[in-house]
Amino acid sequence: xxxxxxxxxxxxxxxxxxxxxxxxxxxxxxxxxxxxxxxxxxxxxxxxxxxxxxxxxxxxxxxx
Amino acid sequence: xxxxxxxxxxxxxxxxxxxxxxxxxxxxxxxxxxxxxxxxxxxxxxxxxxxxxxxxxxxxxxxxxxxxxxxxxxxxxxxxxxxxxxxxxxxxxxxxxxxxxxxxxxxxxxxxxxxxxxxxxxxxxxxxxxxxxxxxxxxxxxxxxxxxxxxxxxxxxxxxxxxxxxxxxxxxxxxxxxxxxxxxxxxxxxxxxxxxxxxxxxxxxxxxxxxxxxxxxxxxxxxxxxxxxxxxxxxxxxxxxxxxxxxxxxxxxxxxxxxxxxxxxxxxxxxxxxxxxxxxxxxxxxxxxxxxxxxxxxxxxxxxxxxxxxxxxxxxxxxxxxxxxxxxxxxxxxxxxxxxxxxxxxxxxxxxxxxxxxxxxxxxxxxxxxxxxxxxxxxxxxxxxxxxxxxxxxxxxxxxxxxxxxxxxxxxxxxxxxxxxxxxxxxxxxxxxxxxxxxxxxxxxxxxxxxxxxxxxxxxxxxxxxxxxxxxxxxxxxxxxxxxxxxxxxxxx
Numbered sequence: 001x002x003x004x005x006x007x008x009x010x011x012x013x014x015x016x017x018x019x020x021x022x023x024x025x026x027x028x029x030x031x032x033x034x035x036x037x038x039x040x041x042x043x044x045x046x047x048x049x050x051x052x053x054x055x056x057x058x059x060x061x062x063x064x
Numbered sequence: 065x066x067x068x069x070x071x072x073x074x075x076x077x078x079x080x081x082x083x084x085x086x087x088x089x090x091x092x093x094x095x096x097x098x099x100x101x102x103x104x105x106x107x108x109x110x111x112x113x114x115x116x117x118x119x120x121x122x123x124x125x126x127x128x129x130x131x132x133x134x135x136x137x138x139x140x141x142x143x144x145x146x147x148x149x150x151x152x153x154x155x156x157x158x159x160x161x162x163x164x165x166x167x168x169x170x171x172x173x174x175x176x177x178x179x180x181x182x183x184x185x186x187x188x189x190x191x192x193x194x195x196x197x198x199x200x201x202x203x204x205x206x207x208x209x210x211x212x213x214x215x216x217x218x219x220x221x222x223x224x225x226x227x228x229x230x231x232x233x234x235x236x237x238x239x240x241x242x243x244x245x246x247x248x249x250x251x252x253x254x255x256x257x258x259x260x261x262x263x264x265x266x267x268x269x270x271x272x273x274x275x276x277x278x279x280x281x282x283x284x285x286x287x288x289x290x291x292x293x294x295x296x297x298x299x300x301x302x303x304x305x306x307x308x309x310x311x312x313x314x315x316x317x318x319x320x321x322x323x324x325x326x327x328x329x330x331x332x333x334x335x336x337x338x339x340x341x342x343x344x345x346x347x348x349x350x351x352x353x354x355x356x357x358x359x360x361x362x363x364x365x366x367x368x369x370x371x372x373x374x375x376x377x378x379x380x381x382x383x384x385x386x387x388x389x390x391x392x393x394x395x396x397x398x399x400x401x402x403x404x405x406x407x408x409x410x411x412x413x414x415x416x417x418x419x420x421x422x423x424x425x426x427x428x429x430x431x432x433x434x435x436x437x438x439x440x441x442x443x444x445x446x447x448x449x450x451x452x453x454x455x456x457x458x459x460x461x462x463x464x465x466x467x468x469x470x471x472x473x474x475x476x477x478x479x480x481x482x483x484x485x486x487x488x489x490x491x492x493x494x495x496x497x498x499x500x501x502x503x504x505x506x507x508x509x510x511x512x513x514x515x516x517x518x519x520x521x522x523x524x525x526x527x528x529x530x531x532x533x534x535x536x537x538x539x540x541x542x543x544x545x546x547x548x549x550x551x552x553x554x555x556x557x
Contacts, residue, residue, distance in 0.1 A: 011149045012165070013194055015139035018201070019266075046266050053268040056140060056149040 002039035003049055004064040007031040009057050016051035016061060025051065036064060102421040111324070114241060114295055117186040117410075118218055119382050121242055121297060121325060123370045123474050127420075127450040128413045130184035132379040132390075133191045134171040135162040136206045137199030142224050142262040142278065144248075145340040146301055146331055149193070157479075158332045160193045162377040163391060168205035170392060175210050177395045178379055179217070180402050182386065183409030184448070191222035191244070192376040198227045200234075207238055213401050218242065222299070226262060226278055228285030236292045243289055244297040244327075245282055250317045252276040254310050258303065260340070283321060290322030297325040297368060302349050302357060303341070304331070312361065319365035327368035328361065330354045352503050355476055369476050372461070381448050383461050383477065420450045420535055427541035428471040434545055439468035442540050443478060443501055445509035452531050452539055456512035457484030462501065465536065467544045472537045478504075483516060498523045508539055 002024075005016070010032055017025045017032060022045075024038035034051070041063075042049045051061040102124060103112040119126035140149070147160055166174060179185050188210055190196040196203045207219050220242035221235070228245065235243065249255040255275025262274040269277060289296045298318045300311050307314075315326050331348035333341040349357070358367055372382045380386035443462035445454035464476045478500045481493050494516055501507065507520060507527035520527045531539035 011138070013138040013140065013149065014199070015141070015263075018139070019263075048267060050266065053266075054139075054141070054263045056143060 001041055002036035002064045003034050003041060003051055003061055004036075005032050005034055005051070006060045006062065007033075009060040011057060013056060015054045015056075019050040019054050021045040021050060034061075034064075102417045111295075115324075118220075118242060119187065120189075120220075120244070120368070120371070121295060123368070124421075125186075126370050126382050127446075127448050128184065128417070129186040130182055130380045131187035131189055131382070132175065132178050132182075132185060133189045133374070133376050134174060134206060135165045135190075135193060135376045136168055136171045136202045137190055137192075137196045138165050138194035139199040140194045140224075141198040141226050141264065142195070142274075143260050144224075145258055145260060145344075145346075146303070146333060146342075148338045148342075150338065157373075157375055157385065158337075159191070159373055159376065161375045162193060163387070164377070165193075166392070168202055168209055171206045172209040172213065173395050173397070173399055174390055174392065175217070176213060176399045176401045178390055179214055179406060180399070181390075181405070182380060183405040184381060185217070185406060187218045187220060187242075189220045189222060195224050195227065196221035197223040197225075197231050200227070200231055204234065204238070207240065211238070214403070216403075220244070222246070223285075224278070225282035225285045226264060227281075229281055229288055232285065232288040232292065232294075235289075235294060240294070242295050242297070244299055245286060246299045246301070247282050247286075247314055247318060248301050248303070248307055249275065249310060250279060250283075250314050251310060252279055254307050255279060257306050258301075283317070286318065286321045286323060295324045296322065297327055298323045298365070299327045299329060299371075301331050302328050302354060304347060304349050304353070306346070308349070308357065311357070312364075315361050315364040323365050325368045326361070326365040327371050328354070328358055329371055329373055332373065350502075351476060351478060351500075358475075370463075370474055372477065372479075383463070384447065416449075423535045424450075424472075424537040427535070427537035430541040431467050431472055431544050432469055434469070437469070439466050440506065440540070440544055440547060441466055441475075441504045442506045442508060442543065443504045444536050444539075445507070446536065450535055450537075451533055452508045452536055453510050453533055455484075456507065456509040456516060456527065456529075458482055459509065462504075462507065463536070464504065465540055467540050472540050472544075494519055498525065501525055506543060508536075508543070 021042060022038045022040050024035045025032055055061045115121040117125055117129045119129045119131050175188055190203050219240045222244040225245040248258050252272045252275035256272050259275055261268050261270045262278050264277050286296055300314055302308050311328060318326055333339060333346050333348050335342045358369060361367055377387045378385050379390050442465045444452055445456055445459040445462055446452055447454045460482055461477050461479045466473050466475045480497045480500045483493050483497060504525055507525055508531050509529055510532040511529045512527050517527050
């Protein structure tokens with residue numbers, strides 16, 4: 001399982017990129033993208049998904 | 065008083081630093097002693113040295129010096145109810161709004177471009193959108209690049225304070241000499257109504273718990289900055305019915321912890337901005353309410369009253385944003401810094417500042433000697449340099465001064481749509497200007513036509529260009545003496 005970013009709602013603030021414990025988030029071709037192979041949904045690292053916790057826009061970092 | 069005939073306005077329009085230098089050297093005073101008497105009487109000389117060319121930390125400096133903001137740190141660790149995290153609008157002027165976000169390298173290019181073209185530039189700030197301390201790597205990278213290219217530019221940041229304590233030592237090391245913290249409450253019960261959530265220690269907090277952590281970090285950060293001698297300004301957003309009365313308490317707290325200035329700003333909450341407050345119908349205070357409240361705070365932490373609530377990519381003097389001239393597409397890819405204009409301009413300012421200061425002191429003494437109670441509210445059209453040098457029709461804002469027996473004080477500003485740019489809507493524009501000038505007795509400008517003058521008079525506002533190009537305070541004192549004397553001929557001329 002992994003999370004994804006709804007690009008149309010993303011403000012591109014980049015907070016998720018540096019909060020992600022798995023380095024799964026990258027700015028690619030004008031938008032932030034979560035690599036599903038790297039995303040662990042923060043299991044074993046944090047109680048809640050960091051990208052979704054820091055994201056300023058509701059329902060924008062969501063389960064893929 | 066013989067003023068040196070050095071019009072800053074024409075200097076800043078010159079194309080070469082050579083012309084500026086010639087002007088700078090045409091004076092007949094030893095520049096080493098220049099600028100020394102401009103220091104306000106209530107400020108020690110060490111502090112004056114830190115603020116005398118920082119427009120946001122000194123009302124006196126803001127007539128001469130400019131700042132620029134670069135939007136390099138868009139990530140934020142809190143959500144405020146007055147902030148909408150969409151930031152892309154060229155036509156709005158309010159904190160947090162930008163046309164483009166920059167990487168540290170792009171920011172360096174932009175700073176060099178502005179420094180080469182805007183002689184008044186003295187300060188680089190990182191002030192949104194986002195939080196400069198939370199998005200620290202980008203903040204740090206930007207300042208390091210700029211400091212190595214332009215060592216004499218003052219660096220400052222604006223922060224919500226949550227991540228401030230962990231970076232105070234680095235701020236001190238990097239010579240970041242001025243910090244602004246936005247503090248809207250010292251009681252988490254009030255904070256809860258302003259901040260829906262914070263992100264701290266790898267988790268999101270809401271409600272009282274969030275406001276409590278934020279408050280503790282803000283106070284700790286402020287104390288740490290004070291200990292290190294970093295000047296701190298505290299910004300507070302005045303939200304009627306939410307925190308307005310509480311800001312009296314905030315003012316006390318921040319004064320006790322060494323804040324240098326307290327800037328109480330009105331909430332901006334048009335529904336179109338899509339902020340939580342805007343959509344909930346929460347209104348902001350009007351100019352008169354804001355001033356009345358600021359007057360109540362007098363005697364506490366020193367107040368900043370000249371804030372223009374500028375954009376996060378603002379460039380230039382506070383009242384005249386040139387940000388749109390310096391978008392990335394207008395800046396060459398390869399650019400070298402040339403400090404000629406900036407250095408020449410500083411020499412000129414150092415030379416004329418004392419003259420302005422002496423004129424100001426004389427004017428204040430005149431006003432104090434007129435033994436009449438009551439005050440006069442005067443709106444001034446100016447392009448900077450402390451003079452009445454802007455046409456009524458070109459003014460995007462009027463600076464408001466209050467003259468009373470206690471002196472002549474800058475008390476605020478009123479933004480307007482320029483009368484001459486109204487095209488077909490000039491009548492509407494003048495109506496809006498008259499509304500914006502509520503409570504103003506006089507308007508002073510460099511030029512004004514008979515038609516707007518007459519309409520202003522019908523609205524109870526006397527406008528005159530009789531004092532065109534005079535120092536602001538000198539004109540106000542003459543006006544004050546005239547108003548309380550018998551000779552009104554100047555005004556009806």
